[in-house]
Structure formats: structure tokens, C-alpha cells
Amino acid sequence: MSGAPLLPQWAGFLVGLLLLSGAAVTLVGAIGLLRFRSFYERVHAPTLGSTIGMALILLASLLSVSTGQGRPVVHELLVALFVTLTTPIALVLLARAALHRDRAEGSLRVPPERDEDGQPQSRPESRPLSRE
Amino acid sequence: MSAPAHVPVLALAILLSQLLLGLAMACALWRIIRGPRAQDRVLALDSLYTTAMLLLLSYGVATARTLYFEVALGIGLLGFTGTAALAKFLMRGEVIE
Numbered sequence: 001m002s003g004a005p006l007l008p009q010w011a012g013f014l015v016g017l018l019l020l021s022g023a024a025v026t027l028v029g030a031i032g033l034l035r036f037r038s039f040y041e042r043v044h045a046p047t048l049g050s051t052i053g054m055a056l057i058l059l060a061s062l063l064s065v066s067t068g069q070g071r072p073v074v075h076e077l078l079v080a081l082f083v084t085l086t087t088p089i090a091l092v093l094l095a096r097a098a099l100h101r102d103r104a105e106g107s108l109r110v111p112p113e114r115d116e117d118g119q120p121q122s123r124p125e126s127r128p129l130s131r132e
Numbered sequence: 133m134s135a136p137a138h139v140p141v142l143a144l145a146i147l148l149s150q151l152l153l154g155l156a157m158a159c160a161l162w163r164i165i166r167g168p169r170a171q172d173r174v175l176a177l178d179s180l181y182t183t184a185m186l187l188l189l190s191y192g193v194a195t196a197r198t199l200y201f202e203v204a205l206g207i208g209l210l211g212f213t214g215t216a217a218l219a220k221f222l223m224r225g226e227v228i229e
Contacts, residue, residue: 005142005196012139016146019190023149023156026183030156033163033179039171042163046179049156049186057149057186061201064193075198079189079205083182086212090178093219098171100223 011067015060022056029053038109043095050087055080146194153187174218181211 007015025048032045062076102110112120160183163176185204192200217227 005193007139007142009139012142015193016139016142016144019149019193020145020152022186023152023190026186027152027156027159030159030179030183033176034159039169039175042172043175046160046175046182049179050182053186054182057189061189061193065196065198068196075201076189079185079201079208082205082208082212083185086208087178087182090212090215090219091175093216094171094174094178094222097219097222098169101169101171 005064005068007064007067011063015064018056018060018063022053022060025049025056026053039098040095040110043091043098047087047091050083054083143194146190150187150190153183153190156183157187170222174215174222177218178211178215181207181214185211 029046029048032048033042036042036045058076058080062074065073065076099110103113115121157180160176160180164173164180167173185207188200188204188207192198192204221227
């Protein structure tokens with residue numbers, strides 16, 4: 001086994017290019033996960049992999065299977081739809097949980113909760129700014 | 133259009149992209165170990181399973197079998213449930229109230 005499917009020349013090049021660029025974008029997102037300073041910056045980074053990286057690799061898979069079987073095979077779109085629907089929901093839930101935890105600790109690095117008029121509420125137990 | 137054949141560049145491209153995805157998984161794993169807080173670990177876990185799903189899809193391209201695609205779909209489904217449950221736990225201290 002050579003580790004590559006039987007494909008026409010043009011499809012082979014295109015699939016390889018799509019796979020490589022998708023993997024590279026995902027790696028850039030993962031490096032961002034390592035390098036950013038705070039959680040609220042880090043939460044943006046891995047979405048590179050779950051949007052562009054996911055789309056490029058699924059496109060490569062779709063092209064490879066379709067040309068390999070000689071008919072359009074689109075079940076990869078199912079994964080694309082699912083990841084596109086679930087990733088923002090999961091990350092918004094996570095960011096809200098993190099904000100809740102930071103506020104409960106009285107951290108001064110996150111904005112305070114606001115009431116109905118949009119006025120910032122007084123913090124329950126304000127602590128002096130801690131260098132962290 | 134040329135006849136179907138093994139394109140040698142494609143095998144190299146698949147191997148290279150698998151290496152890049154493996155490196156991305158190592159980055160996420162390092163963030164899980166380092167933390168510093170629970171929400172960072174959950175975020176890194178989310179990133180880890182997404183990257184694992186992409187890696188499985190690249191195996192699917194290499195072997196031209198649909199088995200890997202089905203596993204990737206399963207990871208996508210279960211990973212979302214896991215992240216949502218963990219976020220709920222961080223928010224309230226309970227998963228099911």
C-alpha cells in the first residue's frame with residue numbers, strides 16, 4: 001500500500017493541496033492556543049481549525065471519494081454541517097462559564113455584570129488589582 | 133484526463149498533512165497539561181478532538197474507505213456533548229440539575 005488512493009493526476013494534486021493547506025491552517029490555530037496570553041484570547045484560536053481547516057480537509061475528502069468512485073459522494077457535508085452548528089454553541093457556553101467564574105472570584109480583569117439599564121453593577125467583593 | 137493512477141506527490145502530501153495535524157494535537161495536549169485553569173483545559177480538549185477528527189478524515193483520504201468518515205462523524209457528535217457538559221459543569225457545578 002502506497003498510502004495514496006487511485007486518482008487522476010489533476011485530482012491527486014488538488015486533493016494534496018487542499019489537505020496540506022487545511023492541516024497548515026489547523027496547526028496555526030493550535031499554535032495560537034499555545035501562544036495567546038489570556039483565556040479570552042485563546043478561545044478564538046482553535047476556531048481556525050474548526051472552520052477553514054475543517055472545510056478544506058472535508059473538501060479534499062469529498063473530491064477524493066467522488067473522483068475515486070466516479071460519482072458525486074456528498075456525505076462529508078454532514079460533518080461540515082454538524083461542526084459548523086456545534087462549535088459556536090460549545091465555545092459560547094464555555095466562554096460564558098469562564099466569565100461567570102472570573103466574576104465570582106471578583107477578578108478585575110473582566111467587565112462587571114450590567115443591569116437592565118446597562119449600568120455596571122457594583123462588585124460584591126472588590127479586591128485590589130492583583131498582578132497575575 | 134489521464135487514467136487513474138497512484139499520484140506519488142499525493143502520498144507525500146497526505147503524510148505531511150498528517151504530521152502537521154499531529155503537531156497541532158501536541159499543541160492542544162500541552163495546553164491541557166499546562167492549564168492554567170479548568171476552562172483552558174476544556175478549550176484545549178475541544179481543539180484536540182476537532183483535530184483528531186480531521187486526522188481521521190485524512191486517513192480516510194489515504195485509504196479510500198468510508199469507515200474513517202463514520203468514526204469522524206461519531207467524534208464530532210460526542211465531542212460537542214462533552215464540551216457542552218463540561219462548560220455546564222464549570223458554570224453551575226452540576227451537569228444535570
